[in-house]
Amino acid sequence: MVIHGFQKMTLVDFPGLVASILFTGGCNFRCPFCQNGSLVLHPDTEPVVSEEEIFSYLEKRRKMIEGVVITGGEPTLQNDLLPFAGRIRALGFKTKLDTNGYRPAVLKEAVREGLFDYVAMDIKNSPDRYAETAGLDDMDISAIKESIEFLLENHVSYEFRTTVMAELHDDESFRQIGEIVNGAERYYLQAYSDAGDVINPVYSTPSKEDMDRYVSILSSYVRNATVRDR
Numbered sequence: 001m002v003i004h005g006f007q008k009m010t011l012v013d014f015p016g017l018v019a020s021i022l023f024t025g026g027c028n029f030r031c032p033f034c035q036n037g038s039l040v041l042h043p044d045t046e047p048v049v050s051e052e053e054i055f056s057y058l059e060k061r062r063k064m065i066e067g068v069v070i071t072g073g074e075p076t077l078q079n080d081l082l083p084f085a086g087r088i089r090a091l092g093f094k095t096k097l098d099t100n101g102y103r104p105a106v107l108k109e110a111v112r113e114g115l116f117d118y119v120a121m122d123i124k125n126s127p128d129r130y131a132e133t134a135g136l137d138d139m140d141i142s143a144i145k146e147s148i149e150f151l152l153e154n155h156v157s158y159e160f161r162t163t164v165m166a167e168l169h170d171d172e173s174f175r176q177i178g179e180i181v182n183g184a185e186r187y188y189l190q191a192y193s194d195a196g197d198v199i200n201p202v203y204s205t206p207s208k209e210d211m212d213r214y215v216s217i218l219s220s221y222v223r224n225a226t227v228r229d230r
């Protein structure tokens, strides 16, 4: 697999575990608020970390590292995601997949083959503002709904999460999102911040009052809705 970034240790990206993070390149979305702009838009110009380097590190740190997060970009675009995840699991690490959920067939196959212990799926916005928030002219929202419905069936531990922008989200966004994730176990909201390599840094951070109100709206639909501070 082509890995463009390797963070050796994180305490906050895999719930409850000390983990490493691997970053894949390319994405089928163009979210204007994306903080990995170069990785999404120009993966071919990004440095590559060899699989050997990654596995060498992981094998030496088995006592310290408990999990590996595969993120992007969008990892489900990688042809060899499944065997790669299997190789990591075979070493005894827990695995987490970060995905935008736009390739439900890959998500389902990966989960059904038991290759991931945890999935974090982004929910960009309500269906009628999804394409705009994902930076696309048009999109097939049924693919997103298919991934959501699959995760709601509890084949794997999962979370839904949304990066919230003042200009793109409002109360109605979270009422509509609540309807399509109804019954979910965990939902995290993260306030947008324009730190990093943002694709189009024109958006603003929502107020704490707005974030708290969105949590309150989602709490009518999901068991645990909360703001995640980063």
Ligand code: SF4
Binding pocket: 027, 028, 029, 030, 031, 033, 034, 035, 036, 040, 072, 073, 074, 100, 122, 134
């Ligand atoms: S935020 Fe995620 S889904 Fe959106 S462009 Fe960036 S990597 Fe892709």
